[in-house]
Amino acid sequence: MSLHADLEVFQQKYKKKIEEIMTGYVDEKSLPSTIRESMMYSLKAGGKRIRPILLLAVIEGYGKDPVLGMRTAAALEMIHTYSLIHDDLPSMDDDDLRRGKPTNHKVFGEAMAILAGDGLLTLSFQILTEDPLLLNEQKVNLVALLAKCAGAEGMVGGQVADIEGEDKTLTVEELESIHVRKTGRLLVFSALAGAIISGATQKEQTQLENYAYHIGLAFQIQDDILDIEGDEELIGKPVGSDESKKKSTYPGLLTMAGAKDKLHYHLDEALQSLNGLEMDVSLLKQISHLIVNRNH
Amino acid sequence: MSLHADLEVFQQKYKKKIEEIMTGYVDEKSLPSTIRESMMYSLKAGGKRIRPILLLAVIEGYGKDPVLGMRTAAALEMIHTYSLIHDDLPSMDDDDLRRGKPTNHKVFGEAMAILAGDGLLTLSFQILTEDPLLLNEQKVNLVALLAKCAGAEGMVGGQVADIEGEDKTLTVEELESIHVRKTGRLLVFSALAGAIISGATQKEQTQLENYAYHIGLAFQIQDDILDIEGDEELIGKPVGSDESKKKSTYPGLLTMAGAKDKLHYHLDEALQSLNGLEMDVSLLKQISHLIVNRNH
Numbered sequence: 342m343s344l345h346a347d348l349e350v351f352q353q354k355y356k357k358k359i360e361e362i363m364t365g366y367v368d369e370k371s372l373p374s375t376i377r378e379s380m381m382y383s384l385k386a387g388g389k390r391i392r393p394i395l396l397l398a399v400i401e402g403y404g405k406d407p408v409l410g411m412r413t414a415a416a417l418e419m420i421h422t423y424s425l426i427h428d429d430l431p432s433m434d435d436d437d438l439r440r441g442k443p444t445n446h447k448v449f450g451e452a453m454a455i456l457a458g459d460g461l462l463t464l465s466f467q468i469l470t471e472d473p474l475l476l477n478e479q480k481v482n483l484v485a486l487l488a489k490c491a492g493a494e495g496m497v498g499g500q501v502a503d504i505e506g507e508d509k510t511l512t513v514e515e516l517e518s519i520h521v522r523k524t525g526r527l528l529v530f531s532a533l534a535g536a537i538i539s540g541a542t543q544k545e546q547t548q549l550e551n552y553a554y555h556i557g558l559a560f561q562i563q564d565d566i567l568d569i570e571g572d573e574e575l576i577g578k579p580v581g582s583d584e585s586k587k588k589s590t591y592p593g594l595l596t597m598a599g600a601k602d603k604l605h606y607h608l609d610e611a612l613q614s615l616n617g618l619e620m621d622v623s624l625l626k627q628i629s630h631l632i633v634n635r636n637h
Numbered sequence: 638m639s640l641h642a643d644l645e646v647f648q649q650k651y652k653k654k655i656e657e658i659m660t661g662y663v664d665e666k667s668l669p670s671t672i673r674e675s676m677m678y679s680l681k682a683g684g685k686r687i688r689p690i691l692l693l694a695v696i697e698g699y700g701k702d703p704v705l706g707m708r709t710a711a712a713l714e715m716i717h718t719y720s721l722i723h724d725d726l727p728s729m730d731d732d733d734l735r736r737g738k739p740t741n742h743k744v745f746g747e748a749m750a751i752l753a754g755d756g757l758l759t760l761s762f763q764i765l766t767e768d769p770l771l772l773n774e775q776k777v778n779l780v781a782l783l784a785k786c787a788g789a790e791g792m793v794g795g796q797v798a799d800i801e802g803e804d805k806t807l808t809v810e811e812l813e814s815i816h817v818r819k820t821g822r823l824l825v826f827s828a829l830a831g832a833i834i835s836g837a838t839q840k841e842q843t844q845l846e847n848y849a850y851h852i853g854l855a856f857q858i859q860d861d862i863l864d865i866e867g868d869e870e871l872i873g874k875p876v877g878s879d880e881s882k883k884k885s886t887y888p889g890l891l892t893m894a895g896a897k898d899k900l901h902y903h904l905d906e907a908l909q910s911l912n913g914l915e916m917d918v919s920l921l922k923q924i925s926h927l928i929v930n931r932n933h
Contacts, residue, residue, distance in 0.1 A: 370789065370790050371790055372789045372790060372794055373789075373797040373798055373801065375797060376789050376793070376794065376797045377789075380789070427752075427755060430751065432747035432748045432751065433748050433751070450728070451728035452726075452728045452729050452800055453797070455723060455726065455728065455729070455751065456789075456793055456796060456797055457789075458755075459723060459754075459755075459758065459788075459793050460788050460789035460793045460794075462755065462759065463758065463784050463787050463789070464784065464788050466762045466780055466781075466784045467780075467781055467784035467785055467788060470777050470778075470780045470781040470784070471781055477773035477774050477776075478773050480773075480777050480780075481766050481773045481776050481777060484762055484763075484766045484776075484780055485762075485763055485766040485767055488760065488762045488763035488766070489763055492756050492759035492760050492763060493666065493668045493669075493676070493752075493753075493756035493759070493760065494666050494667055497672070497752055497755050497756045497759065498668055498672065500752060501669045501671060501672045501752055502669055504748055505669065505671065
């Protein structure tokens with residue numbers, strides 16, 4: 342356990358491994374070649390892998406080997422990937438670009454994009470339960486938690502609320518309720534899964550859940566800010582897309598200055614949640630600063 | 638354990654309970670009301686519930702209480718339900734009617750139908766892992782098996798192959814390979830899950846898997862036959878829909894007489910697979926006869 346762990350080094354080390362586990366797992370299965378390609382296309386599309394990195398950072402912080410969380414991290418990133426494929430569909434957000442590349446349905450067609458998403462969602466539970474390093478009790482808890490965070494109570498419900506909120510002016514509370522589910526719950530899973538795998542106490546789990554809740558909201562506020570102030574080249578999609586879709590955003594509801602205040606409020610709350618934890622929290626602090634300062 | 642168990646009585650008894658467990662589970666969750674309605678609409682659309690009934694019949698056959706398999710059966714039927722919702726979508730099979738009622742996307746729109754399917758798929762793993770009657774080891778095995786049978790190696794892969802086979806003349810082997818995955822794998826899960834919950838030996842599991850494999854193919858052949866010879870009122874959709882979609886079918890490839898021969902071949906094989914099992918197989922025999930003789 343290093344007190345000077347460097348997030349960038351940590352991220353570089355594990356980003357590649359997580360991608361290798363995900364693609365290796367898909368590769369070893371006997372699948373129709375088209376759905377394999379479609380799944381691989383989105384799994385390899387890159388991204389910050391912030392969720393799996395957070396999960397592994399919690400384990401590292403507890404002085405355990407992050408390899409213990411590798412399959413859970415891959416399961417989580419598969420679920421995140423499926424959600425992006427389905428969210429981009431014409432009947433949903435109707436996006437043509439994702440991270441600067443054509444979206445899945447633009448390349449493989451709508452039917453295959455739906456099926457590739459279904460396949461990744463299903464596979465995520467399989468890879469988790471087949472983990473040779475976890476106890477059955479841990480696997481059962483992780484599957485139940487992942488399903489709860491990703492399903493209609495969590496991420497899927499957030500997407501429903503997001504779609505229903507289009508073309509309406511929402512209150513800040515309504516906007517928050519969308520993001521807490523749509524983006525927040527998978528980040529909560531990341532932190533809690535790391536804690537479960539590390540054997541953290543219930544009290545510590547609650548603190549880490551609170552930390553993840555606040556960085557989740559900070560993440561979304563920064564997303565809204567980047568949609569106005571960001572660099573198209575860096576964020577990989579046109580700026581101003583929220584406004585053109587008439588989506589409610591933090592800067593739109595609170596002014597840009599108000600949104601930035603709220604961003605720093607959630608950063609402070611996240612950092613305070615880490616106080617008193619009996620673990621090395623340096624990576625978790627760096628993750629929260631990264632979320633606030635990122636330019637893509 | 639009754640040697641004279643009557644399938645119809647058994648089915649009536651448990652069909653209702655399975656529906657109650659599924660809808661009760663969705664009801665107790667905190668969900669946006671639209672996705673709840675959309676999920677409920679398809680969960681309550683009826684159907685034969687053949688998969689959960691098969692699962693429970695295996696447990697009954699082993700002289701155990703079918704209540705042990707109730708949540709697994711509900712998980713399985715939720716997955717089946719999600720697959721119907723997604724298969725009916727305009728970009729897939731583009732069906733307007735299912736069991737005589739408008740399909741999910743016709744009532745709730747495409748976005749909600751996709752999300753309701755995603756929600757049901759995710760919830761199925763949650764309900765299984767939260768089962769208070771199963772051991773953790775059983776739950777882990779069941780989640781892994783369900784994901785394998787339902788995912789891109791299984792049912793989802795079968796749907797991919799089915800879409801790719803449209804407008805082509807397939808060989809009987811190709812057609813079989815589609816159905817073994819698209820319909821067969823969830824029936825294999827039904828039988829194996831019942832066996833796992835009952836503590837059946839590996840040899841018995843193989844026999845039951847073989848039984849399910851053959852009734853799965855018989856099921857599909859009878860489906861193809863009903864699409865030509867069936868009564869629209871009873872099957873709840875127009876006859877001749879396979880032909881109008883230019884789908885390869887058993888009667889199309891083998892003539893009607895050839896398809897009926899093959900149907901009875903698979904029935905015989907299914908029945909032979911039951912020989913020597915140390916359990917009451919009367920319900921399983923009745924299920925295979927029901928599949929062959931059903932008129933809807």
